[in-house]
Amino acid sequence: MAQFHSLRIKEVRPETQDCVSIAFDVPTDLKDVFQYIQGQYLTLRQDIKGEDVRRSYSICSGPLEVDELRVAVKKVPGGLFSTYANEHLQTGDALEVMPPMGRFFTELNPENQKHYVAFAAGSGITPIMSILKTVMEIEPNSRFTLFYGNSKTATIIFREELSDLKNRYLGRMVLYHLLSREEQLSDLFNGRLSGEKCERFCDILFDPEDVDEFFLCGPAEMITDVSDTLIERGVDKKKVHFELFTSPGQGKQKTQTQQVVGDAGKQIESSVKVILDGDEIEFPLASNGENILDAALNMGMDVPYACKGAVCCTCRAKVTEGEVNMVMNYALEPEEVEAGFVLTCQCHPVSEKVVIDFDQQ
Numbered sequence: 001m002a003q004f005h006s007l008r009i010k011e012v013r014p015e016t017q018d019c020v021s022i023a024f025d026v027p028t029d030l031k032d033v034f035q036y037i038q039g040q041y042l043t044l045r046q047d048i049k050g051e052d053v054r055r056s057y058s059i060c061s062g063p064l065e066v067d068e069l070r071v072a073v074k075k076v077p078g079g080l081f082s083t084y085a086n087e088h089l090q091t092g093d094a095l096e097v098m099p100p101m102g103r104f105f106t107e108l109n110p111e112n113q114k115h116y117v118a119f120a121a122g123s124g125i126t127p128i129m130s131i132l133k134t135v136m137e138i139e140p141n142s143r144f145t146l147f148y149g150n151s152k153t154a155t156i157i158f159r160e161e162l163s164d165l166k167n168r169y170l171g172r173m174v175l176y177h178l179l180s181r182e183e184q185l186s187d188l189f190n191g192r193l194s195g196e197k198c199e200r201f202c203d204i205l206f207d208p209e210d211v212d213e214f215f216l217c218g219p220a221e222m223i224t225d226v227s228d229t230l231i232e233r234g235v236d237k238k239k240v241h242f243e244l245f246t247s248p249g250q251g252k253q254k255t256q257t258q259q260v261v262g263d264a265g266k267q268i269e270s271s272v273k274v275i276l277d278g279d280e281i282e283f284p285l286a287s288n289g290e291n292i293l294d295a296a297l298n299m300g301m302d303v304p305y306a307c308k309g310a311v312c313c314t315c316r317a318k319v320t321e322g323e324v325n326m327v328m329n330y331a332l333e334p335e336e337v338e339a340g341f342v343l344t345c346q347c348h349p350v351s352e353k354v355v356i357d358f359d360q361q
């Protein structure tokens with residue numbers, strides 16, 4: 001499941017001056033493996049100047065689009081992979097791609113009559129695009145309101161496609177663009193997406209009580225501000241789904257450090273068993289040493305990872321025995337943590353024996 005597969009690039013399409021979308025050719029024998037749900041992401045891997053670089057990018061296409069598996073990659077200053085993708089990748093190149101992952105979605109049903117509201121900033125539009133297209137298609141009686149923040153018109157990713165969708169789903173889809181570095185007629189839409197803006201939108205443009213699901217994607221600060229505002233306005237936090245792209249310097253963790261037992265300050269030497277694809281490997285690991293993911297990689301196990309920063313969830317596995325200390329978590333939902341799932345890139349053993357199973361989903 002968590003293996004990389006080599007996929008050929010079908011198209012590299014410029015979306016803005018510093019963003020390309022990349023579509024992959026999925027061979028027939030891998031079609032099932034690369035089936036995806038709206039809002040999921042792919043982890044890409046490439047050797048760049050001798051470095052094994054892995055990054056996760058959300059899928060922007062919708063699962064109902066025939067033979068379309070596409071991610072968008074925005075160039076970030078100093079970003080190794082994003083610069084490579086924007087400047088060097090071409091049609092016909094091959095990339096190592098991990099099957100789709102992620103839980104940034106809710107179950108759709110043609111009978112639903114829901115109101116979805118999404119807040120996206122910059123490249124945070126990518127998974128929202130996939131969710132929006134799929135909701136509109138599968139749920140003919142649902143509505144979608146999108147607030148999309150950018151600096152200027154020229155940096156709006158999928159500007160035309162969004163406008164086409166708005167025209168196509170007239171009456172069911174509402175789109176508001178916010179620009180932080182270009183004046184618009186209404187002051188309401190000048191500036192960044194923030195808690196304060198969200199407050200005003202709740203007063204003027206939608207009633208939070210009338211919304212069934214919220215989807216937020218963008219920088220940590222925006223997500224924290226907007227979700228706090230929504231929760232203060234009485235929205236059940238189960239209805240607020242969010243996805244971060246980069247490891248935040250600060251921001252709201254989905255759950256705090258968990259599964260710490262006994263004296264967390266006490267240093268112990270553990271025996272850690274890691275299970276992946278039915279294979280097992282056991283090694284000693286100090287509680288104050290490297291994290292379990294790195295330790296397993298050093299033992300030669302091809303355990304999955306991308307960000308190593310508690311964001312992408314690629315390194316998710318289940319603790320089936322023992323206890324660990326998970327330092328940060330921006331990706332797992334409280335229910336998953338409750339069920340024993342952890343981000344192995346953030347985990348250190350705190351019991352004498354720990355068993356980590358990557359095969360349990």
Ligand code: FES
Pocket residue numbers: 304305306307308309310311312313314315316331343344345346
């Ligand atoms: S590798 Fe991304 S959360 Fe651990």
